Amino acid sequence: MTEVVFGNAASEGTNRWGWFLGHFITPTDDPRSTEELEVKWANYKVGDSRVKWSVNNQAATIAILIHGEFRLKLEDREILxxxxxDYVLWGAGIPHSWIAESDCTILTIRWPSKPGDSVATTPSS
Structure with missing residues (x-):
């Protein structure tokens, strides 16, 4: 990468559910367009949630709490x-959902960044 890019993660991800770096950025010669990883800055209000479960077939994910309280739900446990x-790191193939226990900000990094990798699922338990 030979150029410098700067901006605001919260505003740049507005039209992509908070994601501001990954394969979905166009044009493809933009330094933020990469299949190596995806980065998301998310501000949630208390009670915001992903009711449906999802799974990434190829990507590992780390969610890092910037402030507030956030509960990640996995098949066999919940992590506050x-x-x-505080962070949670999980590998490919692990179903998850979440709920914001308070107004909070989460930084999420997922790698690699592949189209169609995140899909809806039903937990097995």
Missing amino acids: LSREG
Whole structure:
């Protein structure tokens, strides 16, 4: 990469559910367009949630709490992120959903960034 890009993660991801770096960025010669990883900056209000479960078939994911409280739901447990810097890391093939327990900000990184990798699912438990 030979150019410098700067901006605001919150505003640039507005039309993509918070995602501002990944394969979905156009044009493809934009330095933020990459299949290596995806980055999301998300501000949630208390009660915001993903009711339906989803799974990434190829990508691993890390969700890092910037502030607030955020609950990640996995098939066999729920993990509450409540201290700034708390994180959850999970691999490909693990169904998940979530709920914002308070107004919060989450930074999510997923790798690799592949079209169609995130799909709806039903947990097996």
